Amino acid sequence: MLARLPGMGRRSARRAALKLLQDPGGLMLPLAQSLKDTAEAIRPCSICADIDTQDPCRICTDPSREQDVVCVVEGVSDLWALERAHVHRGLYHVLGGVLSALAGVAPEDLRIRELTERIGAGEIREVILALPATVDGATTAHYLTDRLHVLAPSVTVTRLAQGVPMGGALDVMDDGTLAAALKARRPV
Numbered sequence: 001m002l003a004r005l006p007g008m009g010r011r012s013a014r015r016a017a018l019k020l021l022q023d024p025g026g027l028m029l030p031l032a033q034s035l036k037d038t039a040e041a042i043r044p045c046s047i048c049a050d051i052d053t054q055d056p057c058r059i060c061t062d063p064s065r066e067q068d069v070v071c072v073v074e075g076v077s078d079l080w081a082l083e084r085a086h087v088h089r090g091l092y093h094v095l096g097g098v099l100s101a102l103a104g105v106a107p108e109d110l111r112i113r114e115l116t117e118r119i120g121a122g123e124i125r126e127v128i129l130a131l132p133a134t135v136d137g138a139t140t141a142h143y144l145t146d147r148l149h150v151l152a153p154s155v156t157v158t159r160l161a162q163g164v165p166m167g168g169a170l171d172v173m174d175d176g177t178l179a180a181a182l183k184a185r186r187p188v
Contacts, residue, residue, distance in 0.1 A: 049094035077171035085175035
């Protein structure tokens with residue numbers, strides 16, 4: 001089971017399992033209880049789809065954040081990467097993936113309707129598309145740009161600029177690259 005986790009190969013999983021088995025009372029049972037408690041407490045935010053122990057999440061309910069700027073990301077790991085870098089002080093919207101003809105991911109498979117509803121409420125002035133620099137990420141960005149320009153022509157749609165390499169995933173980039181990319185965003 002451990003080998004299914006990202007970054008855990010078979011040998012690393014075997015070493016971790018052995019360590020847990022050598023101290024079941026001190027390591028394994030507390031870990032099992034912690035995982036159970038977390039699984040019961042965590043839930044997706046009904047607004048942005050981040051995961052938190054409260055709904056709406058702490059980001060959506062933080063009055064010190066820019067309430068009129070929404071950063072659209074592919075997944076929660078991308079949101080966490082931007083938060084870790086402290087480069088965005090607005091809100092987020094997690095799409096839950098990107099459009100992909102090859103993988104059969106269509107607009108209705110993503111949280112695009114929820115995004116357009118948020119924009120349609122009229123309180124958003126800028127949407128930042130912080131999607132991966134891949135063909136699917138670019139396709140999704142073009143699709144969203146077209147939809148948002150029709151839905152809310154007064155909303156500025158920007159995109160991450162230099163610093164994000166083609167094929168790069170946000171959750172593995174360093175903080176400096178993320179900061180440069182977010183600061184150099186431009187209208188689409």
